[in-house]
Amino acid sequence: MNTAVAVEAPVVTIAPGRVRGVWRGTPGTPDASAAFLGIPFAQPPVGALRFAAPVAPEPWAGIHEAVEYGATPQRGDTGITLIPEPSVAGESTLNVNVFTPAPGAVDAALPVLVYIHGGGYTSGSPASPWYDGRSFNRDGVVTVSVSYRLGFDGFGHIPGAPSNRGVRDWLAALEWVRENIAAFGGDPDRVTIAGQSAGGGAVLTLLGMPAAQHLFRAVWSLSGALADISPERARTFSARIAHLAGVEATRDGFASVPEDRLRELQEKAASAGGNPLAGIRSFLEEGLPWGPTIDGDLIARPTLDSLRAGVGADKHLVLGATDDEFTMITDGAKGKLRFVPISLALRPMGMDRETRKAYLEANGEQRAKGTAAMLGRFMTDRMFRSAVVRIADIRAARGGDPETWAYRFSWSSPKMGWAAHCLDVPFWFDCLDADGVTTITGDAPPPALAAAVHGSAVAFVRDGDPGWASWSGAPGTARVFGGDAALPEVSADAYRSVLALV
Structure with missing residues (x-):
């Protein structure tokens, strides 16, 4: 029954x-x-x-x-x-x-x-x-x-x-x-x-x-x-799409383009093509082709300038990145880059000689893994990890409360070989049993790491404190999730290797 x-x-x-x-x-x-x-x-x-x-x-x-x-x-x-x-x-x-x-x-x-x-x-x-x-x-x-x-x-x-x-x-x-x-x-x-x-x-x-x-x-x-x-960049892309679509760059003109076609054209308009290293430099210097635009209305100035001016200073902030967001991309060029010295590969990336030298000296361990690994780390540092330091420093310079906390996600997936982009998300949500997780984590993602990352997120949402020393109180300090067991969980100079780029 x-x-x-x-x-x-x-x-x-x-x-x-x-x-x-x-x-x-x-x-x-x-x-x-x-x-x-x-x-x-x-x-x-x-x-x-x-x-x-x-x-x-x-x-x-x-x-x-x-x-x-x-x-x-x-x-x-x-x-x-x-x-x-x-x-x-x-x-x-x-x-x-x-x-x-x-x-x-x-x-x-x-x-x-x-x-x-x-x-x-x-x-x-x-x-x-x-x-x-x-x-x-x-x-x-x-x-x-x-x-x-x-x-x-x-x-x-x-x-x-x-x-x-x-x-x-x-x-x-x-x-x-x-x-x-x-x-x-x-x-x-x-x-x-x-x-x-x-x-x-x-x-x-x-x-x-x-x-x-x-x-x-x-x-x-x-x-x-x-x-x-x-x-200026927003207007350039808009004009480029209008040209590709054969319409006037107006609201009515764009509205006449079917949704699917417009998506195709936005990809074509943003495509750089050409030399891969030149393409990387263009991406790192110019950034994403689509996203929030400085319009003089909602967004009057770049975000870092707004934070420097004190906007959002009354809000607690946690920010961080994985150690190798983009290295999985350069892995695909490992063979081609095998005989290219990393100093030569970095030369087109817009760094002067002294900066390049200081950056490579601070990344000896990564450099030893080869040019592809070092180039992937550089892309990660330029796009993500240096921004963590800049924002945390801007906020810390204002002093007082609310505070800013930083972290690194350093656990390397046995499936991907790196602490790659998106790898931290299922740990943050504590959803290691969800569809698709083991595709990037391997078959045995560590539940203790999920408990630590997710627990910090819950503590922050609930109490306004993720549970480790803040960057505001001790600049340079960050929590390291899933790093080398021989290293401390909270490091006083966790982002030392990116400082040459800041």
Whole structure:
């Protein structure tokens, strides 16, 4: 005889109407988590709204079923990616996913984590199994993942259209959280924003944006990739796409180009081609082709300048990177680079002789692994790790509280051979059993490392302190996750090897 008791699906009431989610686990048990998926925070950005600022959804009658991920701005089959981030077809692409241990508990006032996915501002999806908030829920944290418009639709310069539409999507999602998260047991005054890669750059951009300051109290940036695209560069890419499409560089002109075609053209417009080393230098010097743009409106100046001016100085910050974000890329050229001296390979990279010499002297261990390994480390340092030092130093120079903490993720995957880009994400979410994790970690990712990384994230979201000495109190200090067992977990000069580039 079946004596199982049916569990009623959770229903909560938010500003536009009621939403129904789904329980994972038995309500009232420690591991129970309710998921509410694909809740629109804005109307579908199609038709007249395609290049518009996000518009709040219309109220709905009845109950909105929030049991499947909503449509995503990312389209089609992206092939094999480091993080499984599926595309979902449909027009209503501006959604949030909420994971909570306490749906409907409006007085629970649990801390809230809002996560922004990466993907170079042109790809990525909040529908990844890695971004499921069940482990944060287990530890008393309500978790939200958000979508936003990508590539040219989200960030391209379009005369007659609002700038930085993807950034405006982040703001709209955070406003939605502020208005509605109490219905899911969250406290709108205890919001931490976090993201990885482009998502890590997104939260740093928000940290330096005056218009966003009321929407969160703390930031965790994993491998943050800032864009800070100049107005001139944005206009150049816009004109290039218009030329390739054979249309006027106007809102109506771009609107006449089918969505799929525009995505093809944005890739073509940004493609450099030519010599690989020259391409690397161009990427490192000019940065990403799409992303937050200095528009004189939302983003008045580069993020580092905003932080230097004190924007976001009242927010706690944790930031860090993996040791070898990009070395897996240069690994593919190991054979070709085998007989190229590293000093010669670095010569086109825009460093003077003295800087190059100091940098190579500080990286003797990596240099011994060969030119490909050293070139990958250089790309990592220029794009990610030197930014950690610059931002931490800017914040520390202001002194006082709130504080800034830094970390390194140094565990090398036996599958990839490096502490590579994205490798830290399943440890941070404590989701080592999720689909696709062992593809990059190998068959036995260490649970103790996940407990340490995730535990620090929970402590920071909950208490505003990840649990190690801050850079603010002792500049240069950083937590080292998964490094050499002979080295201390907290190092006083963890980023010494990048200082020549700062």
